[in-house]
Amino acid sequence: MSEYAHPEVLIDTQWLMENLNDPSVRVVEVDTSPEPYKNAHIPGAVFWNIFTDLLMPDLRMNLDPTAIEKLLMRSGISSETIVVPYGSYPGTGAWIFWLLKTVGHDKVYVLNGGHQKWVAENRPLATELSNFTPTQYRAKAADADLRVLQAEVQASLNQANRVLLDVRTAQEYSGEIFMMQPPQGTERAGHIPGAVHIEHTLTLNEDGTFKSAQELRNLYSSKGITPDKEVFPYCAIGARSAYTWFVLKYLLGYPNVRNYDGSWNEWSRLADAPIETTDQGVVVDESQTGVSSKT
DSSP states (O other): OTTSSOGGGEEOHHHHHHTTTOTTEEEEEEESOSHHHHHOBOTTOEEEEIIIIIBOTTSOBOOOHHHHHHHHHHTTOOTTOEEEEEOSSTTHHHHHHHHHHHTTOOOBOEETTHHHHHHHTTOOOBOSOOOOOOOOOOOOOOOGGGBOOHHHHHHTTTOTTEEEEEOSOHHHHHTSOBTTBSOOTTOOOSBOTTOEEOOGGGGBOTTSOBOOHHHHHHHHHTTTOOTTSEEEEEOSSSHHHHHHHHIIIIISOOSSBOBOTTHHHHHTTOTTOOOEEEETTEEEETTTTEEEEEO
């Protein structure tokens, strides 16, 4: 892992195995339902529900420092606790890494390979629920340097020194899917005009570990995502793009990356925000109802 720009933010399954009983380490399972957690989780892990603990009712990410404070205190996490988040979905750990960095938590690490690798190696799993004595926690104000807001994204359209990076699935990018299903009613599907598409899972090996630094550099540079540019990744609700922020900033050392956490959930609902869709390789500018270019 030393080939990465910041290998110190990664831990492997063996390190976690050896430190499961360390009271200064808190493992966190993050998912949309508590059922998988109840059935089998990494021993000692606490559970965070994506919908009720991390998102607002409108699916915006809850970045209120007070709300994050309460979640950390409830989980027995202090400012000195080593936090190791994971989930069943690829990239969950790196998303939570970004989230905790926004409030200044320094001791958060990403489990390379995550839950997938842990299970594949027949590491121990538990069914008993984990509870810890609540702590005191004082979160810092949200770090603006880790985020980019919608107005700046819109002002960046067609700027050569800035690149919008869509990390969703090909179906979401093309406009076939809005969030998790075909668009309904007034929902607008597609992508931000000019956005480069690189699905976030392309950064992973089959076992769930990160690809090598050279493979990652080749992946991004082949699409013009280079360190000299300012990069704004986005997805549906800001989680997969937070993962991509981690890959670019911590694994590759890109100096100017900010996560557009509003992502498609926000952009698509703004009447004056332009969108594009793709149809058989042709990019359609929905704001102009004409063909703008070919991919």
